[in-house]
Amino acid sequence: MKNVKTTTILAMAFISLTVMSCKDSKKEQVNEESHTEMNHDNSDGHHDNDTSEMNHDNMNASKDMMDSNAQDSDAKQVVADYMALKDALVETNKDKAAKAGKKLESTLSGFNVSNYTSEQQKELKDIIDDAKEHAKHIAKSPIAHQREHFKILSKDVVDMIAITGTETTLYQQFCPMYDKGSAWLSMSKDIKNPYYGSKMLNCGKVQKEIN
Amino acid sequence: MKIVKIIALILLVGFLCIQFVPTNLNQSNIVPKTDFLLINNPPENLSTLLQESCYDCHSNNTGYPWYNKIQPVAWFLENHIADGKDELNFNEWDALSNRRKKSKLKSIISQIKDDKMPLSPYVIIHKGAVFSETEKQEIIQWMTQLKDSL
Numbered sequence: 001m002k003n004v005k006t007t008t009i010l011a012m013a014f015i016s017l018t019v020m021s022c023k024d025s026k027k028e029q030v031n032e033e034s035h036t037e038m039n040h041d042n043s044d045g046h047h048d049n050d051t052s053e054m055n056h057d058n059m060n061a062s063k064d065m066m067d068s069n070a071q072d073s074d075a076k077q078v079v080a081d082y083m084a085l086k087d088a089l090v091e092t093n094k095d096k097a098a099k100a101g102k103k104l105e106s107t108l109s110g111f112n113v114s115n116y117t118s119e120q121q122k123e124l125k126d127i128i129d130d131a132k133e134h135a136k137h138i139a140k141s142p143i144a145h146q147r148e149h150f151k152i153l154s155k156d157v158v159d160m161i162a163i164t165g166t167e168t169t170l171y172q173q174f175c176p177m178y179d180k181g182s183a184w185l186s187m188s189k190d191i192k193n194p195y196y197g198s199k200m201l202n203c204g205k206v207q208k209e210i211n
Numbered sequence: 212m213k214i215v216k217i218i219a220l221i222l223l224v225g226f227l228c229i230q231f232v233p234t235n236l237n238q239s240n241i242v243p244k245t246d247f248l249l250i251n252n253p254p255e256n257l258s259t260l261l262q263e264s265c266y267d268c269h270s271n272n273t274g275y276p277w278y279n280k281i282q283p284v285a286w287f288l289e290n291h292i293a294d295g296k297d298e299l300n301f302n303e304w305d306a307l308s309n310r311r312k313k314s315k316l317k318s319i320i321s322q323i324k325d326d327k328m329p330l331s332p333y334v335i336i337h338k339g340a341v342f343s344e345t346e347k348q349e350i351i352q353w354m355t356q357l358k359d360s361l
Contacts, residue, residue, distance in 0.1 A: 126308045133314060148321055152314055 075164035092197035101138030245305035268295030
């Protein structure tokens with residue numbers, strides 16, 4: 001009986017300690033996170049100022065660089081990931097699309113906008129934030145939702161390319177049937193509809209050629 | 212038999228202990244200028260519906276039920292609210308760009324249309340939070356108009 005008592009007391013102490021320490025460490029973590037986030041924001045802010053003030057000379061240089069290779073590697077990767085996603089939707093393959101969405105999300109997270117003018121940076125950041133949200137949802141949604149998000153994502157990518165330019169020719173294609181008319185981008189002129197897949201594979205037309 | 216007793220005792224003691232763990236309450240008296248309802252000024256009945264069915268998890272102020280005093284329920288709610296605010300915080304609506312507002316509205320509409328929101332565990336307790344079919348249509352129509360006006 002005495003044994004039971006001591007075990008219970010020990011157990012009690014143990015449980016309360018673990019629970020307390022668990023909660024505390026969780027709290028600490030949260031604090032730490034918000035700290036780093038704050039610092040991050042700060043440093044970001046500084047960073048922006050720095051680049052806009054300090055790098056005036058550099059800016060011309062980078063602009064030249066941008067002209068010489070029309071599109072930076074981040075934007076190129078976004079387009080590549082987007083195409084993988086589009087192809088998965090054409091196949092009506094939810095898991096493949098989810099994977100592509102995840103990949104796209106991580107590419108977008110690492111997008112370096114510092115080579116652009118401050119106005120372009122603002123626009124790009126907005127586009128990237130928005131696209132990231134859609135990519136994130138595509139990574140965890142059923143196919144119907146993936147397609148809904150893909151529609152808005154397509155607009156984001158089109159707007160991004162308007163700023164970053166594109167090395168390869170892209171075709172903006174349009175399906176008048178899906179959700180009052182929806183566009184997407186493709187590398188080829190051929191129509192393969194990502195909104196319906198095999199149900200209506202060839203529904204749509206080329207709307208615009210983007211060079 | 213003894214083992215069962217001991218385990219039951221340990222569980223009971225554990226349950227009692229976690230009651231002392233404090234929770235972060237999502238509560239604020241201030242409605243910021245960026246609030247969705249202030250900015251968009253929907254019809255009175257829609258405004259009430261949104262507050263009743265959405266604002267507990269999608270704003271800076273939750274009307275807590277009594278059982279939020281009990282752990283681990285409070286942790287469960289805390290997580291839900293954090294997730295909800297992460298996706299959409301109506302109080303901070305106007306801090307979003309038009310692009311992002313449109314995306315959020317699109318998601319709001321689709322979630323309500325598919326009965327994904329309000330969340331089913333929430334609705335079980337908050338019977339008043341369920342949208343009737345007419346309410347659903349009304350909200351969707353109004354949200355769609357708002358989206359197209361942006």
